[in-house]
Amino acid sequence: MTTDEATKSEGEVQAAAALAERGEDITPARDRGVLKIIKRPGSEDESPMIGDKVYVHYKGKLANGKKFDSSRDRNEPFVFSLGKGQVIKAWDIGVATMKKGEICYLLCKPEYAYGSAGSAPKIPSNATLFFEVELLDFKGEDLFEDGGIIRRIKRKGEGYSNPNEGATVEIHLEGFCGGTRFDCKDVKFVVGEGEDHDIPIGIDKALEKMQRGEHCILYLGPRYGFGEAGKPKYGIQANAELVYEVTLKSFEKAKESWEMDTKEKLEQAAIVKEKGTMYFKEGKYLQAVIQYGKIVSWLEMEYGLSEKESKASDSFLLAAFLNLAMCYLKLREYAKAVECCDKALGLDQDNEKGLYRRGEARLLMNEFELAKCDFQKVLEVNPQNKAAKSQISVCQKKTKEHNERDRRIYANMFTKFAERDAKGQGYFET
């Protein structure tokens, strides 16, 4: 050990002693379970919020001074979501008190670390842990890992339970666009049906990740906001970015699939089918997908049905898949549309709509031959279907155009080869 390291290590021993003596008790329960001393104050005043993605460097030691872990040894910062129970309790509490750039020492009682169970092989039972933590950076939580909804939690909710799709929620919300507030209300609605109250789909989606009493700020990208259509009612243009402040006051969960019996599922299926159709007619395709999706999740894997139930279930499923396919066509998610048609055709192989929609989807995916096959099958089922007839000619035309384009490309290529050969720079050796 070099002198440097020796003094450093000695410094840490002293730090541990100092912590026990005059460290600040940062536990909400005031039970001295986590004690903190700031070694170097932060550079900025801002602290991370709950749910933020935080980047830290740290070193952990047991009471006997033995180092059990260090992010610096791994040469990369450690990243986690704050306040989500991903890390030991002492950390969720401790890191939340830190400022950006701060370095602090934490002394953690076993109740706030690995308890009596310990964590084999490194942490023994009932171990008090010492940490040095540096908060490098933090940023808002990206709810769907697509940058579409960023959440920053102002006040943590109670418990850990979230509303699910179909849950009834009571919220307070304020909506902002470009710094102007366009909406402010208390409202009660069913998750997935926010559109009925001029609430964009992003709020529905975000609610499924919120807890009772939670107060947060949501940054919505256009896809999760009012999208291309905008919202004339609020004077919101197409593709606008929105900011919402939402408080989830209370909610009542919808039943999980396994909590419902077949009878209930069939009854509910009739209701959501209606609802889905209503959204579809209004052009609210994302919302319609949610409703039809419920039917699939309830009934697709249901076994042990009576003959009558099974017939009813199949008819709901068929309608759901056909309508989902239509929605996905509108949403330009053609691969998903094809998948739904496949499932619909699995239930009814000669279904005219299923075949037609799959043809449409395939046509839009430039799979002309397959599309043509589908439309031809439509005609086999119903020779009167004029739309299918005209689609077949579209397919033929597109195939031809495609072939011609190919031909032109190759023709150019061959001319170039010919020119090269003429200059004596042949590609092919003879």
Added chain:
Amino acid sequence: MPEEQNQTIMAVDELQAIIQRCQILEEADFKGEDFNLFQVAGQKCLEDGYAAQLLEVIQNEKNKLIIKNMGWNLICPLVRCILMYKQEDDKREHCLKILHQLAQLCNPKELFLGLLEQIEQTSAEQVCQTVMLLLQPLQTVLLKLQNKKAYSVGLSLAMIMNQLTPLPVPYTKQQIQEDKLGLCQCCNAVVDFAKPFVNEVVKNMEKSSEYNDMELKEELLKFCMKSLKYPLLTAQLEQFEGIEEHPFRHFAIEIINILWDIRELIPLVFLHRKGKSPHWENQEFADIERKNSTDSLACLSYLMFVQHFGIDCFPMVFSPSYLLQCNMTHIEVLLKRTEESLLSKGLDLFESCLLRMEDNSLLHQYLEFRDFINVPQDLVKVMTLCPIEHLRKKSLNILQLFIDKFDAEGKYTLFRCLLKTSNHAGVEGYIIKNIKDQIHLSLTKACDNVWFTGHHLISLLDLVLLLPEGAETDLLQNSDRIMASLNLLRYLVIKDSESDNQTGVWTTLAKIEQNFLKPLHVGLNMSKAHYEAEIKNKKENRREAHSSNTICSVTVSGEKMPAMTTEMQLQVLHSALFTFDLIESVLARVEELIEVKIKAVMDENS
């Protein structure tokens, strides 16, 4: 004999002839015909046992150019000879020297293909020997390759692993020690083979953090993933007494070291959930890759959390609940399988995650994750359907451990789910016993527990205190469940007085009688009558039944059970009657208790 000698001398002469002709030629002037003649003559020399002479030719400085261009043609016969000769044979020694020389002298590109071709063509019995023989020259050649090196390393590793994969993995201590096909030894040789390439990646990463040429790293990653799936997932990785260096444990550690060195270990164990950046443009390929990797990732988690390989590199700040959550996917993958090695790995991984947790510390919200509901159901399947006894027992222990870790609401939800999904009277009985234990805790401890008293409990009891199919329920099949339910009811009426009615059982008594006690009476009467009649029947027919025409046969673990004699059948019928009596006596006791208590209250009120 002389004729034979003549022939061999001819072979050496022929070789000399073609060599002499080519010695004066420039490299570019070698013709296809020359290659052929060289190969035929060389092969003949080897086959006739003139390896020493061939070695001389190859070592001759004058022949350098010829060997460089044509040498790779000799790989095939050379390998064949080496595998044929005995260990101590001089000729084998000469052949090995030739192989070594060829690796040094030949054109790397052609020799590389020649070596791979050999590995590809070998038979299952010889694959390990062949691979071990060729690893050294292959490594030499790969290190000399200028272009497409990463691709070639990847191709070699993939080819080797693919050739090994059909081989059975030694499982017992004896099989491992014997290592009949050489798989244990071969796997470790392959890791050594990969090491220089790992070092190369490490060096490159040190040079700059923005190291762009990811190709070699990707290839090594693929190799590690493949190795985790085969042989490690199937291998027995527990320490054996008396084997100091367990070959698969050694191999596992080496694989983990490679992953650590190329900085992929932590992302694989922890970050994969976050959806690793898709390398594939096509979603379908990405899905296939993800599917393929699930087995490997499950094995990796097992190695880290159960065997503690590489745990030193793992951040020690995660909460135990979160670790369980991360591992649940892997546990699910493993428990869905039927092979002993995989199931036991799944159970061990589950157990190790649960042992890190304090009792009652797992929040019920975790049941919102699909795996947390699916895994206990898979566990029940292992408990009831797995033919291996120690795994059945272990899975039952783990189910209890899992239950213990949940908070009250979690236990409550889990019980509901298992009652609805297990379809097995024994399991249901077990859950009902657990419910009783929880009610007992709620009633005896000062802490208020809303989940196992009052209206929550009532709704749970609705699922317990009933006959699944009313009076027609098969009482024998369901006896475990019925006895547990009766015991629970007995406990409730004894422990909870009507005036307190903490559990709510007194409010719902009418319903219990309607759904449970009454149909049970009817069912018992019907069943008893039926079985008694059956016994009578059997006894009367005893003499005639000697002709014993069996209606069907029963097979248990592949063995046909002998047909039951009438005596045995009678014994079974009697034991059924005994079960009914037992149920009836507990039922009578419960009803008596209820009556006494109700009467006491009525007396008080009057």
